[in-house]
Amino acid sequence: MIKLYYVPMTRAARPRWLLEEMGVAYELIRLPRAHRDRIEAGYRAIHPTVRVPALVDGDVTMWESAAICMYLADRFVEKNLAPALAAPGRGEYYQWMSFALSTAEPPVYRALLHTRMLSPEQRSAAELKSAREEFSVVAQVLSSVLHDKEFMVENRFTAADVMIGSICAWAGASGLLQDQPVLSAYVKNLSQRPAFQVAHGD
Numbered sequence: 001m002i003k004l005y006y007v008p009m010t011r012a013a014r015p016r017w018l019l020e021e022m023g024v025a026y027e028l029i030r031l032p033r034a035h036r037d038r039i040e041a042g043y044r045a046i047h048p049t050v051r052v053p054a055l056v057d058g059d060v061t062m063w064e065s066a067a068i069c070m071y072l073a074d075r076f077v078e079k080n081l082a083p084a085l086a087a088p089g090r091g092e093y094y095q096w097m098s099f100a101l102s103t104a105e106p107p108v109y110r111a112l113l114h115t116r117m118l119s120p121e122q123r124s125a126a127e128l129k130s131a132r133e134e135f136s137v138v139a140q141v142l143s144s145v146l147h148d149k150e151f152m153v154e155n156r157f158t159a160a161d162v163m164i165g166s167i168c169a170w171a172g173a174s175g176l177l178q179d180q181p182v183l184s185a186y187v188k189n190l191s192q193r194p195a196f197q198v199a200h201g202d
């Protein structure tokens with residue numbers, strides 16, 4: 001059975017969300033939240049930088065949330081959670097999966113750091129302002145896709161919505177969606193999905 005290495009409220013929620021959408025059986029392996037405890041548990045043998053998520057599927061051991069989501073969508077192709085290989089939407093799908101981690105996530109993560117994750121003394125208003133500015137470009141790009149559509153690709157739910165949706169949900173949690181009606185509606189819509197709710201529980 002597929003094993004997902006997991007810590008709640010982390011990027012590991014992304015493949016969990018996708019697995020729940022697919023209705024595929026998987027084993028959730030809960031790891032300690034503290035980095036050092038994960039090393040002591042021998043987790044470096046699974047993930048060389050001791051992060052989550054990681055996935056083991058038979059002979060395949062892999063990590064990186066977007067890569068895992070793409071792998072799972074293709075592994076269970078009958079679940080229809082990615083555009084077909086030769087479909088026009090396939091290129092867009094790769095684009096959004098890559099955009100999610102390389103362009104959308106960095107300002108959102110920075111905003112999370114400076115609103116929630118760092119201690120109040122460590123937070124910087126200047127860092128938060130710059131993260132907001134950087135995110136406004138991302139928001140503009142995503143809103144131009146979603147203003148008249150419910151989903152990112154082929155106007156149906158795919159793994160691209162797991163990646164982009166997860167990052168937009170983080171953006172909402174760090175106050176970046178206050179003046180973003182299109183993205184707020186997108187997150188609200190996705191967060192009503194039962195699979196989202198399971199993956200964002202404990």
Ligand SMILES: N[C@@H](CCC(=O)N[C@@H](CS)C(=O)NCC(=O)O)C(=O)O
Nearest residue numbers: 010011035050051052053064065066
């Ligand atoms: N680009 C990686 C980032 C993975 C990552 O940084 N995960 C965080 C949790 S959200 C982590 O495990 N951080 C190290 C730690 O907590 O020790 C991915 O998307 O999977």
